[in-house]
Amino acid sequence: MASPRTTFDRSRSLDSGSHAQHLDVPALDHALVQMRGEQNPRHTYINDLSLRTLRSEVSPARTPTPIMPSSRAWRTLFSQEIAHDWVLEAQLMLMTMSTGILDATTYSAFQVFATKQTGNTLFLALYALDHPILSAEVEKNVAVSIGMFVLGAAFFGHLSRYVHQKRRAWLLASNLFQTLLLFAAAALRQWAPRSTTGPSALGVLALLGFASGGQIVGAVTVGMAELNTTMVTGTLVQLSNDAKLFHLHNAPRNRRVMFYFSLIFGCFAGVGAVRYRDAALGLLVAACVKAVASLSFFFNHGIVRVDKGVDPEKQGERRISGAATPISKILWGD
Structure with a gap:
């Protein structure tokens, strides 16, 4: 009896978020050497995909966090009141x-x-x-x-x-x-x-x-x-x-x-x-x-002012509240 071939269903594996996120990418190097077989219109062998392509499809690219905060982030940091x-x-x-x-x-x-x-x-x-x-x-x-x-x-x-x-x-x-x-x-x-x-x-x-x-x-x-x-x-x-x-x-x-x-x-x-x-x-x-x-004072939490609209009980005064925010979130948005 012929040994079963190791394949994965690209339409199922790469489109399925939960499965794709758990693929063992380091194990692909071993699979690239051992796997051989015929092409199948419904299945794609792992050795027919480049490792870079597979990694990009398995782990979708995330927007990289900038090393240096923007000038707007610095202005926000220094203009905030401290908590x-x-x-x-x-x-x-x-x-x-x-x-x-x-x-x-x-x-x-x-x-x-x-x-x-x-x-x-x-x-x-x-x-x-x-x-x-x-x-x-x-x-x-x-x-x-x-x-x-x-x-x-x-x-x-x-x-x-x-x-x-x-x-x-x-x-x-x-x-x-x-x-x-x-x-x-x-x-x-x-x-x-x-x-x-x-x-x-x-x-x-x-x-x-x-x-x-x-x-x-x-x-x-x-x-x-x-x-x-x-x-x-x-x-x-x-x-x-x-x-x-x-x-x-x-x-x-x-x-x-x-x-x-x-x-x-x-x-x-x-x-x-x-x-x-x-x-x-x-x-x-x-x-x-x-x-x-x-x-x-550089590391104090800053106050983010939130406008909650008009307070009818105070003759049209606007309701403003503040929330303490760490500097990492102010500078990098984390």
Whole structure:
């Protein structure tokens, strides 16, 4: 009895999606050598088909994903507002750590705070009445710190109104600029004369004050009030008066607690850096922490605005909702 020939029905196999997708393409090399036979008008032998043709018919070509996203995808990414999720919480806590490092460092080296303007305001009164606890030369440090902080807050605050402060491009640009100011302050402290007062100290405080004012404005306007990166007094009051303080699920309470411990951790890190080396190391560590937080704004989920039409219950107002979208879907559509 003649041995059966190995054939496949092209009309059935290649037109049947489920069967075609499960053909063992690597086994075709063995079939190409062993199969011989006559042509049949209803059947086609595997050795009569090229392997490339079979692969293309078995696995239909898919539209390849572009390696580089389109310019439109990049514009969409940078123009989106960022989502309020755990990523934003982590970024603000990193900035809080940076604030703690800065204040611990500047108070140790210059007897003023970079961000805590409540303390600096108290120092103004001490200096004005010639209190012996602080030297008179430090008054200039206080004046520069407060003045540059206000200028920084005004600059970043007013500019953010024109560029939509919650958009990714603004958050990246503004925080990276503040990071550069921190690195510049660390470099100035490292290579300029190291003194508590004088031109070099005033230069360092000017850079830090301007950057700190901008950071706090960004933290407040981003829409997560519990993580303001510097104002711990209000946080403690809100935490102690929280009606749901002992509830299992309480996101605002959790943010306030993490904010407080982030600030404490930053303060310990700043004091340790100053005692181990110098204020230059503390400023460098604060700048590196700030850099990580700033660069990470590239990876936040973006908000896709969806227009749901007119709401008849609100006198014709349009209903707009947002959905968080990962950057991979924004850039490549995956």
